[in-house]
Amino acid sequence: MGNAPLLSVENLTMRFGGLVAINDLSMTARQSEITAIIGPNGAGKTTFFNCLTGFYKPTHGRITMTPPEGGSLPLHAMQGFRIAKQARVARTFQNIRLFAGMTVLENLMVAQHNKLMKASAFSLAGLLGLKSYRRAEDDAVEKARQWLARIGLESQADLPAGSLPYGAQRRLEIARAMCTDPVLLCLDEPAAGLNPRESQELNDLLLDIRRQNGIGLLLIEHDMSVVMRISDHVVVLDYGARIADGRPEQVRQDPAVIRAYLGADEDEPLPAVIARDLGEA
Amino acid sequence: MARPASLTHALKDAGLAAAVAALLALPMLGFRLADTATGLELETRLSWVPIAAAAVFAGRLLLNLAGPLLARWADKSLAGKPKLATGSKRRPLIIGLVLAGAAILLPLSPFGDRNILDKATLVLIYVMLGWGLNIVVGLAGLLVLGYVAFYAVGAYSYALLSQAFGLTFWQCLPIAGVMAALFGLLVGFPVLRLRGDYLAIVTLGFGEIVRVILLNWASITGGPNGISGIPRPTFFGLPMAANSPGHTTFAQFFGIPFSPVQRITFLYYVILALALLTNLISLRIRRLPVGRAWEALREDEIACRSLGINPTTTKLSAFALGTLFAGFAGCFFATRQGFISPESFTFLESALILAIVVLGGLGSQTGVVLAAVLLVGLPEWFRDLQQYRMVAFGGAMVLIMLWRPKGLLAERAPTISLNKGRG
Numbered sequence: 001m002g003n004a005p006l007l008s009v010e011n012l013t014m015r016f017g018g019l020v021a022i023n024d025l026s027m028t029a030r031q032s033e034i035t036a037i038i039g040p041n042g043a044g045k046t047t048f049f050n051c052l053t054g055f056y057k058p059t060h061g062r063i064t065m066t067p068p069e070g071g072s073l074p075l076h077a078m079q080g081f082r083i084a085k086q087a088r089v090a091r092t093f094q095n096i097r098l099f100a101g102m103t104v105l106e107n108l109m110v111a112q113h114n115k116l117m118k119a120s121a122f123s124l125a126g127l128l129g130l131k132s133y134r135r136a137e138d139d140a141v142e143k144a145r146q147w148l149a150r151i152g153l154e155s156q157a158d159l160p161a162g163s164l165p166y167g168a169q170r171r172l173e174i175a176r177a178m179c180t181d182p183v184l185l186c187l188d189e190p191a192a193g194l195n196p197r198e199s200q201e202l203n204d205l206l207l208d209i210r211r212q213n214g215i216g217l218l219l220i221e222h223d224m225s226v227v228m229r230i231s232d233h234v235v236v237l238d239y240g241a242r243i244a245d246g247r248p249e250q251v252r253q254d255p256a257v258i259r260a261y262l263g264a265d266e267d268e269p270l271p272a273v274i275a276r277d278l279g280e281a
Numbered sequence: 282m283a284r285p286a287s288l289t290h291a292l293k294d295a296g297l298a299a300a301v302a303a304l305l306a307l308p309m310l311g312f313r314l315a316d317t318a319t320g321l322e323l324e325t326r327l328s329w330v331p332i333a334a335a336a337v338f339a340g341r342l343l344l345n346l347a348g349p350l351l352a353r354w355a356d357k358s359l360a361g362k363p364k365l366a367t368g369s370k371r372r373p374l375i376i377g378l379v380l381a382g383a384a385i386l387l388p389l390s391p392f393g394d395r396n397i398l399d400k401a402t403l404v405l406i407y408v409m410l411g412w413g414l415n416i417v418v419g420l421a422g423l424l425v426l427g428y429v430a431f432y433a434v435g436a437y438s439y440a441l442l443s444q445a446f447g448l449t450f451w452q453c454l455p456i457a458g459v460m461a462a463l464f465g466l467l468v469g470f471p472v473l474r475l476r477g478d479y480l481a482i483v484t485l486g487f488g489e490i491v492r493v494i495l496l497n498w499a500s501i502t503g504g505p506n507g508i509s510g511i512p513r514p515t516f517f518g519l520p521m522a523a524n525s526p527g528h529t530t531f532a533q534f535f536g537i538p539f540s541p542v543q544r545i546t547f548l549y550y551v552i553l554a555l556a557l558l559t560n561l562i563s564l565r566i567r568r569l570p571v572g573r574a575w576e577a578l579r580e581d582e583i584a585c586r587s588l589g590i591n592p593t594t595t596k597l598s599a600f601a602l603g604t605l606f607a608g609f610a611g612c613f614f615a616t617r618q619g620f621i622s623p624e625s626f627t628f629l630e631s632a633l634i635l636a637i638v639v640l641g642g643l644g645s646q647t648g649v650v651l652a653a654v655l656l657v658g659l660p661e662w663f664r665d666l667q668q669y670r671m672v673a674f675g676g677a678m679v680l681i682m683l684w685r686p687k688g689l690l691a692e693r694a695p696t697i698s699l700n701k702g703r704g
Binding site (some may be wrong): 053054055080081082084085090091093099100101102104105106109110111112113114116117120122123126127137141144145148154157158176177180210212 | 421560565566570571573574576577580581583584585586587588590591592600612693695696697698699
């Protein structure tokens with residue numbers, strides 16, 4: 001656990017009128033670690049992601065990114081697209097947001113937009129068909145091809161993204177986010193709607209990304225089998241506040257977490273089914 | 282319409298349509314103001330009402346009975362193909378080259394008489410406008426209802442610059458384009474954060490503002506009288522005229538007798554070159570990162586932001602490029618007509634250009650040509666039909682929307698393909 005901190009959140013608060021969606025949240029995500037954020041429905045997990053990726057402006061607090069190459073970036077004061085471009089935070093969405101009418105390959109090319117824009121000299125070199133741009137485009141295609149091979153979609157590269165099966169769309173969205181060369185990847189319920197086999201493949205993919213690419217992953221997830229198996233660090237939210245923070249096995253036994261999930265009293269024994277589920281996971 | 286309709290259902294539906302038609306026909310066809318010697322008189326022609334109702338009844342009945350058959354035929358012949366044409370990548374290119382070749386050879390062919398060339402020039406103006414608007418609406422998905430305003434900016438830029446400073450067409454062509462693009466940026470900057478319907482309404486308003494300014498700023502624009510005597514373009518400095526004091530004319534230079542057809546042919550080639558340039562640039566830019574970003578923005582703006590694409594500058598670049606071409610087209614329009622007035626730049630023109638883009642199939646370059654010929658060319662040829670021209674126009678639009686609801690050519694070709702290299 002000696003990894004350098006990548007993202008630190010201090011006293012983050014997000015209010016919508018009278019509703020406090022996130023209340024004084026502080027946490028850290030580290031490089032080469034998978035940090036899971038769990039919590040009951042409406043706990044503020046997606047709101048937290050939206051603050052992190054610039055879709056919401058936090059009411060209070062600081063979100064600071066410390067990229068491996070040094071420096072620090074205040075995400076709470078940056079525009080959404082700059083967070084992706086400069087702080088290199090990539091994300092996926094709870095309800096998949098692919099460019100459904102474009103092909104699988106095109107989706108991955110759009111993800112490399114900023115790099116290619118620079119190579120095409122803001123379209124001038126591209127319009128003239130200069131060699132430097134062609135080479136950059138070939139590199140981008142090669143990178144896309146490698147990712148397609150990694151998620152097993154190479155043969156479907158030229159099909160519209162919207163025509164892929166659900167599980168493949170989820171994997172493609174992750175590959176698309178990875179094509180932006182992120183240092184932090186935020187995944188909003190990547191296992192939602194996947195069958196057990198696809199869920200297992202997803203686990204392997206995420207572990208693989210952590211190992212090979214050495215980036216930090218931030219994960220919102222309901223599926224405890226995913227969370228408990230792959231995360232290095234779990235943060236539990238309830239009503240917008242952090243109620244637990246630690247290694248998965250610590251969090252699993254935390255009475256506050258059990259109470260939040262079950263709404264039960266601390267001394268009351270867990271129903272057998274749930275005790276077994278938590279134990280198995 | 283596609284579900285199998287029973288006869289009684291078809292009859293009932295046709296009866297309802299006939300009733301509506303009769304209701305509408307009563308005020309519209311039943312009464313008419315006639316200009317008689319003693320003044321205006323109300324003329325009744327109630328016999329027209331049942332005729333109209335009967336026509337609608339018959340038409341609707343036919344449509345109800347034949348509709349499913351037609352739909353099945355259309356499915357089989359056209360719409361049944363996969364949305365992305367992967368197998369026939371070379372085909373659109375060949376069709377495009379054949380069309381361009383035919384357009385280049387047209388003045389030399391026996392069909393290329395004065396009348397045809399003149400109409401073809403008009404069609405090409407709309408083809409160019411359609412291609413320009415296609416960048417904004419078809420690729421970037423920004424619904425703009427005031428495109429004609431930028432066309433007007435281009436036209437007035439040339440007219441005013443040539444009058445005030447004596448600049449020639451070729452000097453003004455880039456200026457007119459840049460002026461229109463600057464206006465595009467000026468309008469676009471505050472407006473592009475709006476989406477869909479809101480953007481459409483604001484651009485519609487902008488189109489009207491430009492027209493009203495042109496109409497009322499009489500000291501500069503000549504108001505409703507417009508600007509006349511706009512100079513014609515020269516052929517590398519040689520004027521296309523019978524004689525020109527102090528200049529060698531085109532005919533004199535080449536030692537051939539002057540004929541007005543030369544000028545018309547020349548104008549035809551100028552707009553053909555401009556239109557082909559528009560097409561070439563839009564085809565090429567579609568395959569560049571910025572073009573892909575436009576399409577991606579059309580599909581999902583939020584996902585684009587999460588990938589680090591700046592939505593504002595990306596949309597602005599689409600807007601600027603689209604309006605640049607409108608400016609070029611406007612400049613050409615001014616020089617071709619020799620006279621411009623605000624009347625040429627009404628909302629109807631914007632609607633017509635948008636109709637060309639939508640009916641052609643959003644984003645389809647060949648579709649725009651087809652739709653422009655259909656919507657601009659055919660009404661010109663059928664001027665003999667007089668007032669029924671617009672009925673035919675409306676009818677054609679309804680038919681297209683019925684059988685090709687996504688436009689005439691709705692296929693989207695991928696901009697890049699993994700296994701065959703650049704698409």
